[in-house]
Amino acid sequence: MKIASLAFLVALSVQAAEPVTIKLWPSGAPEKPGFKIGAEELNDKGDGIKRMSNVSDPTLTVQKPDNANGTCVIVCPGGGYNILAIEHEGTQVCDYLNKLGVTTALLKYRVPRRDPANPSVEPLQDAQRSIGILRHRAAEFGIAPDRIGILGFSAGGHLTVMATLHANERTYTQDPALDVPDATPNFSIPVYPAYLVDKDDTFKLLPEIKVTEKSPPMCLVHAHDDKGVTSASSSALLYLEYKKLNLPAELHIYAKGGHGFGMKDSGLPTAQWLVRVGEWMKAMGWVK
Template sequence: MATDSGFDRRALLGLGAAAAVATPAVARAQDPSVVQLGDLWPGPPPGGERVTVEEQVVLRTPGGDPNDTAFVHVRKPWLMMRRPERPNGAAVLMIPGGGYQRVAVGKAGGGIDAWFARQGITAFVMDYRLPADGWAAGPDVALQDAQRAIRLIRARAPEFGLDPARVAVAGFSAGGHVAARLATRFATDSYAPLDAADRLPTRPLAAALFYPVITLTAPYAHGGSLKNLLGPAPTDAARRAISAEQDIPADAPPTFIAAAADDKVVPMENSLLMFQALRAKGIASELHVFEAGGHGLGVSGQAGPMPSAELLSLFLKRHGLFA
């Protein structure tokens, strides 16, 4: 169970077993602090002319919590908001994981967005499209959705009482790769502008990466993400082109990174590579590698306390997420 000082370990887990299509008869009552903001795009997302897959919502655990879902073959990515009781004007865009095979997210909210809300930070959780489904942008399709999402948050900031300059990003597992690319590829628009929101900047004020996929190069690439992003036989050049530790800009945002040394899914060397790349460019950054915790480390792991949430809170205070 989550507490005010930490994350729920299961809520942090970015990968899970997909089951049959989930059409639960009984679901948790919608928390009034959770608001569905609707689709990211004003019409069909860009580059979908050859997309023929059908979107599905699946249970991550057969017979499990009907709100513990994943979205597969995403056609219409969306954005959800968790409103704090006492908002401080800052916001975070949360990007869940799923190995680029699915997006492990539910519309009812979860432990992590609730934790951010308890800190006074308005949390936005996004769904995103997947590169193996035929989108014209290929491996950049999730980046398109992330850039669109942070622009929408900034466009609607006055409506929600937010400071558009104080928007961070937090990514988990493969979502950490999306978040890292959002934090380092903001100088390049990944899609043609569609409306006034697309004139807004995409650089987050700060980034937080939890057990992230970072590199697509050998020997530390996460195999599932690599295959889903680039197919079965990618070139070394293609691998480097979408590796988040490559070509870090000098004005990348301050970045917090947390991983466990015993992660059997995404090698923790991904986190080390990102930290080293940021440090080489003089970017304010912080890395925490815990002895145990596996993939999805939270405040408690197999070997006892892991105060990653408290450390993140201190980091965000230093970098402007608290008034």
């Protein structure tokens, strides 16, 4: 047995540990000269949604379950690239996936938008660096480096798509100890992704949303009554691009649910979206 394989099996057998939080940029995140931001905040406006804002020191929190099966999913909360809905689109999703034996990595990416015209630049850097760190430290966390996926909501869904389709277009200086040449996730789960279409034409993908023959498997989740730049047409159009190339993909569009349902128990079928995702992951061989 190869040493790498032995290390993986040993790590896999270790019982679940306390979550480990990793700084993505030990020497400080790359920011534009003169950029300033207030102190990081976590608040609840009385609507039950926990909002994290002013993130300048992005982190990845790795949470390993007792029955870890070697698969890992990076979870990207939504929030319009202005805040992070850190609970119902973050920690609660991680808790559910852990029950399936999936190790999770909650990505606290940089918000608010640094450049309103191109808001995903810094978050994409954070996602690309996250893939690199997880692949470098796969044996330590008991995960397989070729079974690392990414899941995100709304703006985090857009980030998920960008990290999937533009994984190796770097806008920062790479560190060989933290980055990998190919940061493409092994699978992708955008949930009501935003900003894939223009507000004036929701039936045409934006030019940067380009699927290629090397794009990894994708499972899309949306509600039919979502509107505007978060319209369900986004997911339908992206699915069709996968279909054109005969790439593995699955699409779930629910009749009702609106936007931002996450882990909310609405009593609607959308509350079962993670069950469907779990079934897809099982069918694809990532969950036993």
